[in-house]
Amino acid sequence: MFDKIVYISDQNAEIKLKETEKLSVNLMNLHVIFEDQEKKILGEVDDLKENIVTVRFLGEFVGNRLLGGVIRKPSLDASVRLITPEEIPYIVGENKDGNMLLGVSPFYNDHPIYMNVNAFFSNHFAIFGNSGSGKSCGIARVIQNMFKDQRLFPFRSNLLLFDSSGEYYNAFKDLSSINPNFHYKFYTTNLTDHIGEQLKIPVWLLDVTDLALLLTATEHAQLPIIERMLKLARIFAEDDTKAKNYKNHLIAKAIMTTLYTNQTAPNKRNDIFSILASCSTDEFNLEAPIQGIGYVRKFRECFLVDSNGQFTESVLLTEYVTSFIKDEYDNYEPQGNVYYTLKDLEKALNFALISEGWLRNENTYANAVTLKVKLHTLITSTNAKFFEMDHFMTAEQYISSLIVQDNQKYQIININLDDVDDDLAKTITKVFTRLLFEFTKGLKNRASIPFHIIIEEAHRYIQNDRDRYLLGYNIFDRVAKEGRKYGLLLGLISQRPVELSDTVISQCSNFLIFKINHPMDVDYIKKMVPNISEEIVEKQKSLQSGTCLAFGGAFQIPLIVKMEMPSPAPSSGNCNVATTWNGNTKSTNAS
Secondary structure, eight states: OEEEEEEEOSSEEEEEEOTTSOOOSOOTTOEEEEEOSSOEEEEEEEEEETTEEEEEEEEEEETTEEEESOSSOOOTTOEEEEOOTTTHHHHHOOSSTTEEEEEEETTTTTEEEEEEHHHHHTSOEEEEOOTTSSHHHHHHHHHHHHHHOTTTOOTTOOEEEEESSSOSHHHHTTGGGTOTTOOEEEEEOOTTOOSSEEOOOOGGGOOHHHHHHHTTOOSTTHHHHHHHHHHHHHHHHOOSHHHHHHHHHHHHHHHHHHHTSSSOHHHHHHHHHHHHHHSOOSSSSTTOEEEOSSOEEEGGGGGOBOTTSSBTTHHHHHHHHHTTOOGGGTTOOOOSOOOOOHHHHHHHHHHHHHHTTTTTOTTTHHHHHHHHHHHHHHHHSGGGGGGOOSSOOOHHHHHHHHHEETTEEOSEEEEEOTTSOHHHHHHHHHHHHHHHHHHHHTOSSTTSSOEEEEETTGGGTSOSOHHHHHHSOOHHHHHHHHHHHHTEEEEEEESOGGGSOHHHHHTOOEEEEOOOOOHHHHHHHHHHSTTOOHHHHHHHTTOOTTEEEEEETTSSSOEEEEOOOOSSOOSOOOOOHHHHHOOOSTTOOOO
């Protein structure tokens, strides 16, 4: 079939076909072997013009291994032949321990294609493709194959699947039918849906970053307000003696600060009463008794205003309040997390805004009011349901409750974000990612409990967006750079890679690229995806639905893979418009 090599460059070779031999096979995309005395090079047919075949170099056989990439080129007198059936497993992987089935090769009579499990799942991966190209079915098939592989038996796996449209429930709801040791848990954001458990996140596990996202903070000046609110909420929730003394210290300082403002007495009284409404103690409440010389006044009675516009008991009030101010409490820090609610946060925010004078400062007023309004709006909205929990649990206990419940180990935790807006969905994904990052980072034995965070429609949540610059870092960027060593891995599924974070994409080691044609996305993939060539980019444009281009550390060379439809399939198909429209039935009335 092949006559001789007529040209060799750094990337490819041109081979003349024998003129006397009629072609009996379609050469396009087939693999060929260059052999001489010193080396054995693998190539792939890229172009066929008249009697000249262009072959791109892919790798070199070294002993019984195929190494991707070519440093040494074949000699001009090297022999050229098609790959033999016995050599195909070197390219598509072998059916052995440590490998799992991905799909089949459309070029080699549906020969099975296997990927290296550790190389794929120990690194971040990405799945790209147009709507309808098969990417949802692709990830469903990968996960189903993973659980059906008896040699792999992924009992200790922890897959958190963030589902933007509720389409994966059907694909995994019967996971236990594969093996009774496997279990699937479904969390929903639909408050009226009886399928699965309603998603709930402990509000006391939210840090400053999470609250800034939840309240859509956009100004750096808002961060100190959120930090103060969070600290006060923890302090107000504590009930030991030291915490009570600190509360009195705080209230007393807040009252004295208010008393020394330039406001009128009635306005000062209103502010002080608002402080007590946000936080009160046995010593500081409107009915608390204050002992004078020979008489007793209730705290509220100290704020009567005389004819001169002054408080009638200003001396008694000042002496009583200042007696609770202790300098040693100025640097008090709350001890860990305690139970509190969104409403407790609101009280802490109101206390902070009044006591710190943020509402009286024209430079901070707008930022303070914005946070106050947003928090109150959240509390009065249906979204507050997602942060209502009736008992305290630590971050470790909360994470444990996701993966183990009633003595059952759950391998897939599917979180449906279909019924919340993008802002809240983004916050939810980032909260879970941060909690898992801190959990895995804190494990005594590094990477001993791996977690995979798989995000559908990832371009909606993992972006080069403004909160990255407001807060100093993006949790997904940090996980992309550091998560692998702790066993926290990302799986991104997107039809718009151009909208994804550059940092996250650059850290992905494996890719399944289904058909994607948008020029901006294609150009972005060329620039951002490591080890991708022009030929690979062009090749994916002609892929059929359900067929992808797989490449990365889990594969010997870039491969075109035809994937089997998952069974059961996710609910990701198009609306059947023709059937829905059709009114040609006996029961149809002309009216």
